[in-house]
Amino acid sequence: MKLKLFAAILAGKTVFWLSRLRGNKGTSLPGLVARKFYGDSLRVLAAQVRKEIIVVSGTNGKTTTCNMIVGMLMDAGYDTIANREGANMITGVTTSFILSADMGGNIDCDYAVLEVDEASMPKVLAEVTPSVVVLTNFFRDQLDRYWELDKIIRVIRDALSTLKRATLVLNADDPLVSQFSDNKLLPSVFYGLGKHQRCIKTNSQTREAKFCPYCGEQLIYDYFHYGQLGKYRCPNCYFERPDPFVEVLETVTTKKGMECRLIYDNKDVLLNIRARGLYNVYNAMAALSVGLRLGVDVDIVLESLGKYRTVTGRMESYVYHDKPAFLILVKNPTGFNEAIATLAAAEGAKDVFIAINDNEADGLDISWLWDVDFELLGEESSSYLCFICSGQRGEEIALRLKYAGIPPGKITIDRNIKTAIGNALSGRAGSTYLFTTYTALWPVHKIIKRLATEEIADDQCLSSVSGLAESVRRPR
Template sequence: MNIKLMLAVMAAKIAAFLSRMFGGKGSSLPGVVARKIYAGTLRDLAGQARQGIIMVTGTNGKTTTNNMIASVILSAGNKIVINQEGANLITGVTTAFIRYANWWGRIDCDYALLEVDEASFPKVLMEVTPQMVVVNNFFRDQLDRYGELDKTVTLVRDALKKLPEVQLILNSDDPLVAQMQQATGHRATFFGLAPQQRTETGSQQTREARFCPHCGEELQYHSYQYSQLGSFICPGCSFQRPEPEVEGFAVETVGARLRARVKYPQGEAQITLHTQGFYNVYNALAAFAVGNLMGIKEEQIVKGLLTYRPAIGRMETFSYQGKPAILNLVKNPTGYNEGLNSLLSIPGSKTVFMAVNDNDADGRDISWLWDVDFEHLASADHETDLFVCSGLRAEEMALRLKYAGIPREKITVIRELEAAIKTALEGPGQLTYLFSTYTALWPAQKILLALAEKEDTHAEGMSSVS
């Protein structure tokens, strides 16, 4: 029995209880306490996963992908550890194991599923050895914290190189991600969308990767999905979009659900997701690829994806006096653009709430708002009756909307969150769509839970499998 581990876990559990009692989430503090008492806490707890560890990293979609993988693995009857709420720094990862451990530091699990922040990825790999690593995408995010995008890509690439052996699951449509197989020498399975799945015109966004990561020539694209994701080829070397082993096509939105067909080595399936947002198909394809590599049956993978429910702020749906409300986390230009596309894809009139904070976890630099395509939103402003701007930087958000061309009479500023959310919910739109940066997200959800009912579509039927 490891006395130091036991003491660290006990102290961390007490810290978690006290944190929650005083209104905190207890998602990182227990990890901080445990690591102070015993530096080997994470290493020792992670080593108890019987079948191995799966990590998810990248810029957007880590929480959703990790939770979808969890649903797939649980559908096959496995026991898991997961940092489900998205606390993805090394302290949050440590806390996840502590939550599942008993007071003596013992964990009963088959797999540990960990979403890991890109900047923390090298630190976590020094203590935890994964069998699989999923890399979703790379976009500019919190420049004051991460620096330029190539720095983030280099951090992940160099950390992967140091692993003696690992199975990579990579997004074939993102050249910044697809390069990882050649750059690291590890075996890789690719997932992606068939070319030209995006038919709407609202995705003319800033491209994060114009040049080949290997030779520096400008990449040529046959088609885009969004941002730099698409069918690319380098005219200067042999680098091009890898043929994905798991490929989605025939993507459609049906009410509040997404459907897609999936081709994979053993056949073809139809998946249904109880969430919206075109980008979520990529997250589902990554989870499908993981399940298939693990030998999980097709029926169980499809069932697992069907039973997935969005985490806090990931297209989370509520009902206020019979009117739907959707809460969506936004943290960088690409994610916000995709949120706007999801908003505009929903028929009917809308009231839009936008909370912007600039705390450390959000990133102090909010200049990224000027790279978001709010002009696209302004071109369809007849669909939106009211814009409610809130949070610490509410005035800057309102100014950005004004310069995008939103009529001034449609914009209102209410810095106090509860009053702003209530105003939005009671707005004239048939639907309320709430955008929130990270530190405003938890308070916004708490307010919504008090004012509205959280919807659960779990009772809807299974999708077909072929």
């Protein structure tokens, strides 16, 4: 066994360095090769994690939530292993352990934080035993791969039934997630967003969970946050939004992010995050719930979340000749809708760049663009000076914008990603927003890094911005 493991690690690391030399990121191939040499590589290495393994799954927010958890564990002084962004299938998870192992087959870490693709949960949980499983939300994502949400939920249910001891950290606001608390063996902890100023009464956005998972009755909502997230109850049976252990009650958008009034365990604290959008509030609440469950000091958790910086594409800020520019990764209707809400809420005139690719990792089917409420931009089209459409399906996003009510004169199609970004950055508006799908992100990122300066948020700015800071007692 030792010899096989040695061979697997050697092969995996070699493949990693070879693919690095060729300019690839090498996130999945090393794991794939290592597993060919020794099928139990992951099982044997993961069993060496000293404290606990945390698995994060769900449609949106996996990467950010994982990074937030890793950040707080590192800040608390723990050695932590994590898989790299996007490499969230079993080969990617294996890669992260292979690269962390020494040649003797030893892993030296306290925690492992693993982002796991929904469909890969059965395979990963067959080899790795987490003590915390976070489920963020379930939305339609890459429909050609996961054509039915019901099926994904069934698959994850089956995978979880193999665990004997673990805590489920669940989003209370998503009925598709909160239903997992009926697991008789595994205890659940909920996080959620309370009624706040941006709540909506009705929701035209694509909603997934219209029916009670138990009795099939249509759910009644008191309010929505976005998608099917909100306060719901079944008029027929007992199913309803559970009371969260961690709950954000108020949010204020600040210059650099958001300030949130957060209640946990009857304590009232202030949570700062350097990112915008309600989805990031959810990510932070999920991470905080995990931190509390693991017994990390809450001051360290809050401080760590307060300095967390978004990774590539999750609303990165740049400056181009004094003009702010924001880069945002979009993967599905819900994420794009939230990004559009952020764009619409920003003041002043804006230039917009959108790159849509249809490679396997983006989803071969781009019809989901028609489920995104671009009409919100069409109604306020005077706030937008230009829309530059690029990527392999630039024509299709241009078409979508035209039918959303954007005057065709403001829409340009430019397949050349370089000139397209250049023109969007140098447009006449006060700021530029760049949206891209997954495989377009890296080329866009490369080009924008060359053209613009990345903005590093100032540590001090949040505490002085809003009135909320005075009204809420800060944790000591």
